[in-house]
Amino acid sequence: MRWFRxxxxxxxxxxxxxxxxxxxxxxMLRESRIKQRLTAVELMPRSATRLPENWDSGKHRVLLVGDxxxxxxxxxxxxxxxxxxxxxxxxxxxxxxxxxxxxxVLDITPPPDEIILAAGINDLVAASxxxxxxxxxxxxxxxxxxxxxxxxxxxxxxxxxxxxxATIIQPASPDLVRxxxxxxxxxxxxxxxxxAKIQSLEGHIDFNAMLEGGDGPLPDRFxxxxxxxxxxxxxxxxxxxxxxYTSR
Numbered sequence: 001m002r003w004f005r006x007x008x009x010x011x012x013x014x015x016x017x018x019x020x021x022x023x024x025x026x027x028m029l030r031e032s033r034i035k036q037r038l039t040a041v042e043l044m045p046r047s048a049t050r051l052p053e054n055w056d057s058g059k060h061r062v063l064l065v066g067d068x069x070x071x072x073x074x075x076x077x078x079x080x081x082x083x084x085x086x087x088x089x090x091x092x093x094x095x096x097x098x099x100x101x102x103x104x105v106l107d108i109t110p111p112p113d114e115i116i117l118a119a120g121i122n123d124l125v126a127a128s129x130x131x132x133x134x135x136x137x138x139x140x141x142x143x144x145x146x147x148x149x150x151x152x153x154x155x156x157x158x159x160x161x162x163x164x165x166a167t168i169i170q171p172a173s174p175d176l177v178r179x180x181x182x183x184x185x186x187x188x189x190x191x192x193x194x195x196a197k198i199q200s201l202e203g204h205i206d207f208n209a210m211l212e213g214g215d216g217p218l219p220d221r222f223x224x225x226x227x228x229x230x231x232x233x234x235x236x237x238x239x240x241x242x243x244x245y246t247s248r
Contacts (some may be wrong), residue, residue: 049087049104059083066118067092077238093122094148101152115156118166120145128187142194167195167208170216172223188216210240
């Protein structure tokens with residue numbers, strides 16, 4: 001009986017150690033992913049810009065530029081006077097976007113007449129997950145991200161290209177796996193605070209309002225997963241964009 005109790009205690013001890021090891025491994029992976037997301041700025045070997053066949057048709061050319069939310073935008077707005085294209089890379093921060101901006105945006109032929117910059121969510125995700133997160137740190141992250149977007153806008157405007165910076169669409173409610181590993185509810189507040197800054201810029205475009213994101217979370221009917229949108233969401237944005245552009 002005594003030996004049974006000893007083995008039982010040892011079994012529980014091993015189980016607890018295994019759980020602790022798993023938790024530690026998950027934490028290490030989380031920290032590694034955050035650092036990789038913030039610091040990876042190597043230029044991809046090929047351009048992420050996808051131009052349609054009618055890009056050079058004489059219509060007003062609008063290039064949507066950003067991260068995976070742009071990359072996943074398969075069905076673009078349709079209008080006889082406009083042609084739209086995308087340049088998006090999954091997981092990209094504003095720092096990584098800055099690295100490829102000249103090649104993927106400014107140097108394409110013919111150049112866009114207008115650019116919509118929709119980026120920054122990955123900067124804020126990484127900021128919210130930092131183990132030493134503070135409000136001061138977030139203020140710095142959002143300020144640097146917005147400064148980068150404005151710097152890119154200035155570069156494009158210097159070449160005669162109109163630029164509109166888009167508000168960041170709020171994430172949806174996280175699923176269980178993301179909530180346990182790569183999630184912090186402060187992200188909703190961080191997005192709202194950065195959006196307030198973007199909304200103060202002249203000529204911005206309010207993507208978040210188009211999907212009723214508000215202060216978050218994004219309504220379920222627009223959600224594909226926590227950070228991405230479904231076909232219904234892209235259709236709604238397309239409709240709003242066309243309404244806005246044709247009313248000019």
